[in-house]
Amino acid sequence: MNFERFQRQIIVPELGEEGQQLLPKKHIVIIGGGGLGSNSSNILTRIGIGSIDIVDDDLVELPNLYRTSIFNEEDVGRPKCQILEEKLQKINSEVRIRGIKKRVTKENIHSIVKNADIILDGTDNMQTRFLINDISIKHNIPWVYAGVYSTVGMIMGIHPKHTPCLKCISQSIPEKTGEIPILGNLPLTIASIECTEAMKLLLGKQLSGFIIYDVWNQSFEQMNIKRNPRCSCCQRGIFEFL
Amino acid sequence: MKIKVKLIGRYKDITGKTELELKIEKGDTIWHVVDVFIKQYPKIEKDKKFIMVSKNNTYTTPDAKIENGDEITFSPPVVSGG
Numbered sequence: 624m625n626f627e628r629f630q631r632q633i634i635v636p637e638l639g640e641e642g643q644q645l646l647p648k649k650h651i652v653i654i655g656g657g658g659l660g661s662n663s664s665n666i667l668t669r670i671g672i673g674s675i676d677i678v679d680d681d682l683v684e685l686p687n688l689y690r691t692s693i694f695n696e697e698d699v700g701r702p703k704c705q706i707l708e709e710k711l712q713k714i715n716s717e718v719r720i721r722g723i724k725k726r727v728t729k730e731n732i733h734s735i736v737k738n739a740d741i742i743l744d745g746t747d748n749m750q751t752r753f754l755i756n757d758i759s760i761k762h763n764i765p766w767v768y769a770g771v772y773s774t775v776g777m778i779m780g781i782h783p784k785h786t787p788c789l790k791c792i793s794q795s796i797p798e799k800t801g802e803i804p805i806l807g808n809l810p811l812t813i814a815s816i817e818c819t820e821a822m823k824l825l826l827g828k829q830l831s832g833f834i835i836y837d838v839w840n841q842s843f844e845q846m847n848i849k850r851n852p853r854c855s856c857c858q859r860g861i862f863e864f865l
Numbered sequence: 866m867k868i869k870v871k872l873i874g875r876y877k878d879i880t881g882k883t884e885l886e887l888k889i890e891k892g893d894t895i896w897h898v899v900d901v902f903i904k905q906y907p908k909i910e911k912d913k914k915f916i917m918v919s920k921n922n923t924y925t926t927p928d929a930k931i932e933n934g935d936e937i938t939f940s941p942p943v944v945s946g947g
């Protein structure tokens with residue numbers, strides 16, 4: 624990969640030339656290409672990840688446009704993953720971008736993520752997140768959870784056997800009723816933090832724990848949560864969503 | 866005994882505090898502490914089922930007992946939009 628385009632990034636001490644050289648060797652699978660997934664795939668393409676799969680079965684709709692920086696009016700009605708593949712490829716022709724038009728299920732998730740160095744959360748429901756969590760813990764593939772609601776975003780890098788898993792931090796979740804409110808600029812902000820945690824996982828750096836960020840009140844909190852010794856998934860190996 | 870509860874996210878916003886001191890009996894459960902909290906801040910009642918309580922940095926179940934010196938944190942449940 625031509626490193627000239629990264630000259631200002633290479634001088635960041637946290638990454639350095641060594642880190643930059645590592646990124647093109649990595650393969651990331653992003654599950655979901657909506658508010659979070661479209662923004663994070665854009666960031667990851669630009670910072671020099673070598674190979675990115677974006678898995679999404681939906682078409683672009685007008686109500687998607689306010690919270691992404693990739694889709695335009697002309698894209699409405701076309702598959703999100705296809706638009707992302709086309710547009711992101713133009714950003715850096717040396718990155719291998721693949722849009723996969725599939726809905727992730729327990730039957731196909733292993734074939735989708737088996738070569739991934741990391742899985743990124745771009746989903747909009749807990750069911751798929753628990754499925755990602757199960758496959759991550761079972762096959763030892765790190766992933767980054769990210770979710771948004773109203774003005775609040777949450778992020779946690781999950782490194783199997785080292786950090787808590789999603790099950791460790793989510794015992795009770797309110798049932799989804801109606802449409803989830805999301806402030807337009809929230810997904811981009813949260814996707815950006817999600818990508819930072821992804822980079823740290825790829826480079827073997829210390830993660831920042833469970834992050835809760837309210838973009839309206841500018842309240843940023845990090846919780847140093849430990850693994851739950853009674854976790855059914857990462858402690859007892861029960862993969863109920865697979 | 867008195868325990869200190871750290872407040873995160875919306876619980877910090879609602880109370881306007883980052884930390885709260887609650888009076889409980891030795892051996893009371895997490896469930897009881899949540900009740901005491903809700904009595905002081907009735908606005909939180911609808912969160913009762915979902916409030917995430919960690920004890921010494923580990924999320925715990927409502928029936929867990931609290932001992933002197935335990936560090937308790939109330940935080941909101943994980944969010945699911947994308």
Ligand SMILES: [Zn+2]
Pocket residue numbers: 787788789790791850851854855856857858
């Ligand atoms: Zn776990």
